[in-house]
Amino acid sequence: MITYPVFSYQKAKKPQRMVNHQEKQTPIIEVKGLNVRTREGEILKNINLQIPRNKIVVLLGPSGCGKTTLLKSLNRLTDLHKELQVSGEVLIDGVDILKVSRDLPIMRQKMGLLSQRPFPLPVSIYRNVAYGLKLKGIRSKDLIAHSVESNLKRVGLWDEVKNRLNSPANSLSIGQQQRLCLARGLAVKPAIILADEPTSALDPISTKIIENLFKELKEHYTIILVTHVLRQAVRLADHVVFMYYGDIIEQGHPDDILKRPQTEVLKKYLVDGN
Numbered sequence: 001m002i003t004y005p006v007f008s009y010q011k012a013k014k015p016q017r018m019v020n021h022q023e024k025q026t027p028i029i030e031v032k033g034l035n036v037r038t039r040e041g042e043i044l045k046n047i048n049l050q051i052p053r054n055k056i057v058v059l060l061g062p063s064g065c066g067k068t069t070l071l072k073s074l075n076r077l078t079d080l081h082k083e084l085q086v087s088g089e090v091l092i093d094g095v096d097i098l099k100v101s102r103d104l105p106i107m108r109q110k111m112g113l114l115s116q117r118p119f120p121l122p123v124s125i126y127r128n129v130a131y132g133l134k135l136k137g138i139r140s141k142d143l144i145a146h147s148v149e150s151n152l153k154r155v156g157l158w159d160e161v162k163n164r165l166n167s168p169a170n171s172l173s174i175g176q177q178q179r180l181c182l183a184r185g186l187a188v189k190p191a192i193i194l195a196d197e198p199t200s201a202l203d204p205i206s207t208k209i210i211e212n213l214f215k216e217l218k219e220h221y222t223i224i225l226v227t228h229v230l231r232q233a234v235r236l237a238d239h240v241v242f243m244y245y246g247d248i249i250e251q252g253h254p255d256d257i258l259k260r261p262q263t264e265v266l267k268k269y270l271v272d273g274n
């Protein structure tokens with residue numbers, strides 16, 4: 001479980017690139033021979049994975065199999081854990097994030113992170129969404145106001161909060177806070193959303209809202225979702241990756257992975273869960 005504040009905002013100077021037709025065919029993320037280990041042993045073992053654009057890719061697997069570690073490796077949150085040794089390649093749009101230094105903030109800005117519990121900043125609803133824009137150096141009050149409104153609308157929160165934009169963000173319900181965090185991330189225009197069990201703290205109605213949002217958002221974003229809820233995987237996944245003890249055991253279309261599993265471990269997982 002990731003417990004860091006959602007979405008890492010960093011100053012970035014370069015504008016977002018337009019994606020041309022050829023780029024749309026190439027995976028947005030390619031993981032090659034990724035190993036993550038501690039002194040005690042391996043957490044991820046020679047992970048090879050291609051993540052297509054504008055799809056929802058679901059990481060499934062029993063507790064402790066390395067899903068969160070894989071997610072953290074994609075935007076180098078693993079740097080925060082000095083005990084982790086990471087090797088291999090994680091190519092984001094062809095650039096190996098494990099090798100960049102000066103451009104790391106720019107690379108990270110391509111990825112928004114939505115964690116299990118919402119972590120709104122201890123400021124108003126408005127300032128939560130405006131925060132990343134200000135960090136990016138945007139000063140125009142009109143631009144910021146427009147972005148706050150459009151991103152709150154995008155996550156279906158505008159009507160619920162438009163009359164209380166200056167209220168503290170933590171006065172919102174947990175489900176609303178999670179949507180606020182999503183709006184805050186979207187405001188800085190990521191290409192990829194990394195979501196680590198983003199509905200596990202939510203009630204069924206808020207869960208449905210987030211799931212429906214993901215279905216809409218994939219038109220513009222690539223979403224990598226960790227979930228323990230098989231029915232959520234069935235509802236959302238375009239591609240399922242099943243992990244077990246740091247390995248990818250099976251991956252593919254949900255109809256194949258979830259309905260016609262090939263390995264005994266996946267068959268058992270689908271019956272027993274963890």
Ligand SMILES: Nc1ncnc2c1ncn2[C@@H]1O[C@H](COP(=O)(O)OP(=O)(O)OP(=O)(O)O)[C@@H](O)[C@H]1O
Binds near residue numbers: 001064067068070
């Ligand atoms: N910083 C760390 N130091 C040592 N061990 C770690 C570290 N981070 C993760 N691990 C270990 O790596 C393994 C995989 O952890 P990870 O959180 O990636 O699993 P997960 O599949 O996301 O689990 P869950 O579904 O329970 O959240 C676990 O055994 C965990 O204890």
